[in-house]
Amino acid sequence: MTLPSAAFRHTNAAPYEPLRTFHPRRSQLGPGREDALARLWPRWGFSVHDAEQGPMPQTADGLLDVPRLFGREAPLVLEIGSGMGETTAAMAAADPARDYLAVEAHLPGIAHLLGLVEAQGLENVRVAHGDALDLVRHRLPESSLDAVHVFFPDPWPKARHHKRRIIQPAHVALLRSRLVVGGTLHCATDWVEYADAMLEVLDADPGLENPSGGFAPRPAHRPVTKFERRGLDLGHEVRDLVVRRCQ
Numbered sequence: 001m002t003l004p005s006a007a008f009r010h011t012n013a014a015p016y017e018p019l020r021t022f023h024p025r026r027s028q029l030g031p032g033r034e035d036a037l038a039r040l041w042p043r044w045g046f047s048v049h050d051a052e053q054g055p056m057p058q059t060a061d062g063l064l065d066v067p068r069l070f071g072r073e074a075p076l077v078l079e080i081g082s083g084m085g086e087t088t089a090a091m092a093a094a095d096p097a098r099d100y101l102a103v104e105a106h107l108p109g110i111a112h113l114l115g116l117v118e119a120q121g122l123e124n125v126r127v128a129h130g131d132a133l134d135l136v137r138h139r140l141p142e143s144s145l146d147a148v149h150v151f152f153p154d155p156w157p158k159a160r161h162h163k164r165r166i167i168q169p170a171h172v173a174l175l176r177s178r179l180v181v182g183g184t185l186h187c188a189t190d191w192v193e194y195a196d197a198m199l200e201v202l203d204a205d206p207g208l209e210n211p212s213g214g215f216a217p218r219p220a221h222r223p224v225t226k227f228e229r230r231g232l233d234l235g236h237e238v239r240d241l242v243v244r245r246c247q
């Protein structure tokens, strides 16, 4: 029998970003997640790269048709690298007036989030499989996002891998251009050296301002995820950074 996840294999392997910000990981989904994928993906999912594997609703210009995707017009929050989706589901449930688009390259996380969306009856969450930077660059227009969330991105600790980090000047400029003026970019990491590098990159972007002047107090609305728990158990300190587009 062909499992629902089998159709995604070539998408996982395709080198859309020559310098990927994520580690390609292969993992079995297990029957529960295969079932979630088979039933729920057609309702709430789309593929960033492969129209046959969940077509993206598009405008005449080939951009993501956000009102059609959600069935309404509301401020949009983009979460890059939603992992297992616990944060997405919790924040979306607490914030029904905004829509949440979670983009993740790791299929088991997508399947898990779909299960959470169903179990919690969330109407304001959609999930995209693939490279979030590709989606942002090619499918989202300027000033289309109310917020961007980047929680516990892969730290790429080795110096020769820093170029793979998602928070770096060119990516930040891209994300900032897609925020509305006043919209926020919220990052969190348990990797102190990456946190310092993030602060430097965000401070250096002339279109962003940092209301807290440095690291932000941990917001109560951001739940602890598996990755964060692992970092805390290792004795890592967690830093939040919340900056705003100012021009």
Ligand SMILES: C[S@@+](CC[C@H](N)C(=O)[O-])C[C@H]1O[C@@H](n2cnc3c(N)ncnc32)[C@H](O)[C@@H]1O
Pocket: 021, 022, 023, 080, 081, 082, 083, 084, 087, 103, 104, 105, 106, 109, 130, 131, 132, 133, 150, 151, 152, 153, 154, 166, 225, 226, 227, 228
């Ligand atoms: C360390 S995990 C953290 C997951 C989650 N945010 C959390 O806090 O538990 C980073 C995740 O980002 C995803 N990721 C990294 N770069 C990405 C990209 N360009 N597009 C989509 N997902 C990405 C990875 O697949 C991985 O699941």
